[in-house]
Amino acid sequence: MDTARTACDPISGIPNILSIAGSDPSGGAGIQADIKSISATGGYAMAVVTALTAQNTRGVTAVHTPPTDFLRQQLDAIAEDVRIDAVKIGMLGSAAVARCVGAWLDHARPPVVVLDPVMVATSGARLLDDDAVRAVVDLARRASLVTPNIAELAVLVGADPAASWSAALEQGRVLAVRLGTRVLVKGGHLPGERCPDALIPAPQDATGGPDTVVLDGCRVPTENTHGTGCSLSSAIATRFAVTGDWPTAVREAKSWLEGALQGADLLDVGAGSGPVHHFHAGPDPRAHQRFTELAWRDIGELRRNLLELPFLTALMEGDLPATDFAYYLQQDALYLRDYSAVLARAAAMAPAEDEQLFWLSAATSCLQTEAELHRTWLSGKTGIRAGEGDAGPVTRAYCDHLRAVAGRGSYAELVAAVLPCFWLYAAVGDHVQERVQERVQERPQGRPGGHGPSGPHPYAAWIATYADPGFAEATARAKQIADGAHRRASPVERTAMLAAFRWSAAYERDFFDAPRARAAARRAPADLREGAVLA
Ligand SMILES: Nc1ncnc2c1ncn2[C@@H]1O[C@H](COP(=O)(O)OP(=O)(O)OP(=O)(O)O)[C@@H](O)[C@H]1O
Ligand SMILES: Cc1ncc(CO)c(N)n1
Missing domain, CATH: 1.20.910.10 (Heme oxygenase-like)
Structure with missing residues (x-):
């Protein structure tokens, strides 16, 4: 995917962001979280559903996957009519779905693709078949940025989950080389007071290009972290479409997510790991940006x-x-x-x-x-x-x-x-x-x-x-x-x-x-x- 682009320049200043992901009817993860994140960080949100989960804050009880023909029809319907400034991909569920999305990417060539390689929900439920991992790797090669959590990173490099931040960074570097694209290593699942993430450049950028950018963050003391990965990747796609710069996009998205985690306990949604408060900053993120x-x-x-x-x-x-x-x-x-x-x-x-x-x-x-x-x-x-x-x-x-x-x-x-x-x-x-x-x-x-x-x-x-x-x-x-x-x-x-x-x-x-x-x-x-x- 094209990576050296500048920020989109729509008349409205509002980029069109497409989420291709699964549905979480409890609203904290999947396309529901994506739509809220995109809207809260300044984008116009569109969503194509890959799979429907029966899910709440405690777990996933069933998954229904509509035929891939219908998935392709949804994707084509949008691409034929709407300028797409960035795509975020979440739950794919099966190899067939991953291949269908890959074929559409080759056809539609959206300028920016952020792939969150969803495999397991925060609740522990599996959201990807074993045989689909290869297809997700193929798809990841077409992405501008891949955002695995610690467990997903381990699966993608074929190793045990990293037990330390430095081990996670090493796996991130291996993955960036293997995929030929930039990788965001997320520290959310490691123990400790801090919650750092790191943006590892694509191998072709690394020669004379930017070094790894570590974005530090403090751990918000809350159990309500359902959908943080979905929310973060959607916010990054949106902020990149607005700013045209990866470190800036990740920094802005992470800072916004920290606010959403801080506001999470204000919500009263379910008895398990609840959602973050996407609209903690009010309905229009531009209210928090200086006009000048x-x-x-x-x-x-x-x-x-x-x-x-x-x-x-x-x-x-x-x-x-x-x-x-x-x-x-x-x-x-x-x-x-x-x-x-x-x-x-x-x-x-x-x-x-x-x-x-x-x-x-x-x-x-x-x-x-x-x-x-x-x-x-x-x-x-x-x-x-x-x-x-x-x-x-x-x-x-x-x-x-x-x-x-x-x-x-x-x-x-x-x-x-x-x-x-x-x-x-x-x-x-x-x-x-x-x-x-x-x-x-x-x-x-x-x-x-x-x-x-x-x-x-x-x-x-x-x-x-x-x-x-x-x-x-x-x-x-x-x-x-x-x-x-x-x-x-x-x-x-x-x-x-x-x-x-x-x-x-x-x-x-x-x-x-x-x-x-x-x-x-x-x-x-x-x-x-x-x-x-x-x-
Ligand atoms: N308690 C927390 N406080 C602050 N930041 C956090 C916390 N938990 C996760 N994060 C941040 O949230 C983002 C998502 O990270 P995480 O590793 O939790 O993703 P994930 O496991 O893919 O999420 P999901 O819950 O959707 O599966 C990262 O930027 C991470 O640093
Ligand atoms: C539909 C869906 N996508 C992603 C996740 C990961 O949090 C989830 N729990 N549900």
């Missing part, structure tokens, strides 16, 4: 594109055509007037006086900056002439987007929409400052236009404006306000916040590219074919 972290990660690629734009490179080099610079400044002045109005609207919607004051003062600063742009840069003194006075297509689209969110969005959504103008501008400023500082020190400010290779940097004075500490402070405060609004927001609002942020970030990038796009459009030859519309 989610959003910044979300626009990672866009940020890289932005910093590589020819406009910025030329600005730093000092060979940006003066006309492009003038166009940028003039569009910025037009933008700031609208942006100020939108910030004033955020002030009007703010739930508390300190936030109201912050947005009002930001709105005022925008108008002052706009006036300053005209006075200092666009007045003719600098040799820059403001071209025609209309808003260009990017300015227009960006302002329309902001005004639309201000008109129909919530406060949280509006805060997310105005944030990239602070944050990305500050990021561009840091980047440009860093790159040109040395050169600017050597060659003090000069005027745009005619500078020789040894002359002063023509944009030094402009670049110096990026270093404004007041702006950095305002950016930090805007981020803080966005995080607070996200904590208080509903799940639907949180999704809208991310979308609004993403759109604004894309317009920020396009804004810096607009002078080049405009110049390129001007240079494009007219279409003189018959029937073409002449401008």
Whole structure:
């Protein structure tokens, strides 16, 4: 399976996770646990049933396995319609079922597969035929990650169960080599105060790649551990689909499971080993994540594109055509007037006086900056002439987007929409400052236009404006306000916040590219074919 992928990028920010597993009607393990785990850790859960168990917290009394034809029909029905971001596989029960799932994986090729090689329930009941072990090994070779417990690890390497953590790690390394895939060794069944897990890289990763990552954890004093393995593997699949990084996914899933174990005794389900509390953290895991972290990660690629734009490179080099610079400044002045109005609207919607004051003062600063742009840069003194006075297509689209969110969005959504103008501008400023500082020190400010290779940097004075500490402070405060609004927001609002942020970030990038796009459009030859519309 593909392992070097990045996090999925669905519009909603919610990946689609498919569990292929057995049913536990008592709800603590199997697909029932998977659906709860996936939902609790930020995924959209789907489930294909391999087998039905008659089971409670004390044990399994019967297993019914529907025909594999029907299993394949369930799998195909999903794959034909839904984008699958990750698959988690649990109880397979028999060799025929394992082979059927293997054939479907070869056909559907989902990007990520986490295999929990379920053999025995926490209660001690067997959940896999003896002759099915080979078929599970075959399946495990197609997985991105395999998560056996101590007993399953021993069966898979054909040895006695490890009695110590170091013996378990050794068996994990043997298994990773045998399967050619990464393995999570779980310490849940070893004695001791600690409950460590270890992520062992696939052999091909290990050469120059990451080393084994040990994730320590404290043992939660509870008897209610039914379904921990199912819950953990589903949470890892989900967090990997969100973050694109295995150690991060395991760390986040393990920390979430620790909370679920801590909450387990609050539930009152059965007389045996009861289930963990999947929703100990509330219904939406994003409530516990910072918006700024989610959003910044979300626009990672866009940020890289932005910093590589020819406009910025030329600005730093000092060979940006003066006309492009003038166009940028003039569009910025037009933008700031609208942006100020939108910030004033955020002030009007703010739930508390300190936030109201912050947005009002930001709105005022925008108008002052706009006036300053005209006075200092666009007045003719600098040799820059403001071209025609209309808003260009990017300015227009960006302002329309902001005004639309201000008109129909919530406060949280509006805060997310105005944030990239602070944050990305500050990021561009840091980047440009860093790159040109040395050169600017050597060659003090000069005027745009005619500078020789040894002359002063023509944009030094402009670049110096990026270093404004007041702006950095305002950016930090805007981020803080966005995080607070996200904590208080509903799940639907949180999704809208991310979308609004993403759109604004894309317009920020396009804004810096607009002078080049405009110049390129001007240079494009007219279409003189018959029937073409002449401008
Ligand atoms: N009492 C506990 N306190 C903290 N973490 C635990 C505890 N018991 C298990 N874990 C953790 O739960 C996860 C699942 O481990 P475990 O070895 O119990 O899986 P499993 O045996 O496959 O589970 P299942 O009960 O579903 O068969 C691991 O991350 C492990 O470290
Ligand atoms: C259906 C099912 N799958 C997995 C396990 C392992 O906990 C279980 N007890 N039941």
